[in-house]
Amino acid sequence: MTVAPVRVPIRGAGGLLRRRGVGWLGFAPFGAYVVLFLGIPGVVAVASGFFAADGSPTLANFSAFTDPTILKDFWNSLWVSALSALLSAVLGALIAWALTSTRPDGFVRASADSASSVLAQFGGVMLAFAWIATIGPEALVTRFLQALLHVDINANGPILYSVPGLLFPYTYFGVPLMVLTFLPALDGLKPQWGEAVATLGGTRRRYWWRIGVPVLAPAFLGSFILLFANAFSSYATAAALIDQGGIVPLAIKQQLTSETIVGVANTAGVLALGMVVIMAVLMSGYALLERRTRRWQR
Structure with missing residues (x-):
């Protein structure tokens, strides 16, 4: 059957x-x-x-990467983004660490989260004006330093109108962004880990060296990459402060709006491709670090 x-x-x-x-x-x-x-x-x-100006395919535009001015713009973008990201990462990590001692649902934490969310998005012309009013040639802080300390931060020219001056606004919106991205990682440190180390006779220093730092390192590096990418692609604030280029986004603007050199508009696409390649490498690294961070947060 x-x-x-x-x-x-x-x-x-x-x-x-x-x-x-x-x-x-x-x-x-x-x-x-x-x-x-x-x-x-x-x-x-x-x-x-x-493509060339007449629409025909060409690779001649890539000769822009042999131009010393373009190479200098890329170098300026890289170093100012890296330094501002490092400053923002360190300062933001210290602030986030201080916030871990407050109540997660308390007024201080809620205020810090709200302020960080707003300040991380504050940029463009308004941020440029704020810094001009703060440390510009005739600004309040500039006059204060000159009168009391006899220090002139603009002795060699207005510092804000140069590439090194971009460190001020870039760090300004980088610190709150670091607080927002790194604070959840600090909150993810389990108290049981510290208790286990103390039970086994370990010191607080050994806990941070053996557990805290290795666990937080991927999140810190990932946040650093995010801060670097944010500064590297920033345009509006730099355009409001600097007129003659100096970084890649402003160099792209010059290629598109140049009235002295005809037929270089398509070179802007090559510079954009260079930025895309750098950003793709950075964000790939960020994705790998973020994936590793999630392993111990589960």
């Missing part, structure tokens, strides 16, 4: 598929926004570097 196989219905499979379909449907508006306002303009901008 042949026994017919028993079919066991799989419950919930259809509901799961429907939920996934609804989830992708809800993601569609954001996906369309990314494609229309980020993806397509980015591809068009980079692709323009592979």
Whole structure:
């Protein structure tokens, strides 16, 4: 006698598929926004570097990377972004560490989170004006230093109107961004780890050296990369302070709006491609570090 196989219905499979379909449907508006306002303009901008002014394909635009001025702009962008990211990472990490001693649902933590969220997005012309009013040639702090300490920070020219002067605004919005990204990692340190070290006779210094620093290192480095990328791609504040270039975003602007050198507009696409390559490498490293950080946060 042949026994017919028993079919066991799989419950919930259809509901799961429907939920996934609804989830992708809800993601569609954001996906369309990314494609229309980020993806397509980015591809068009980079692709323009592979065409000449008359529309014919060419690789001649890549000769821009042999121009000493362009190379200097890339170097300036790299060092000012790295230094501002380092300063922001250290200061932001100290502030975040101080906030861990407050109540997570208390007034101080809520105020710090709100202030960091606002200040991390404060940039552009308004931030440039704020710093001009603070340490500009005729600003309050400048006059104060001259009158009391006989120190003139603008003795060699207005410091804000140069590439080193970008360290001030870049660090200003970098510190609150570091607080927002690094504070969750500090909150993820489990008290049981410190108690276990103390039970085994370890000191607080050994706890940080053997557990705290290795655990927080991926999150710190990931936040540093994020701060670097944020400063490296910043344009509005630098454009409000510096007119004659000096960093890559301003060099791209010059290539697009130059009235003295004709036919260099497509070179801007090559410079944009260089920025995209650097950003892709950085964000790939950030993704790897973020994945490693999640392992101990589970």
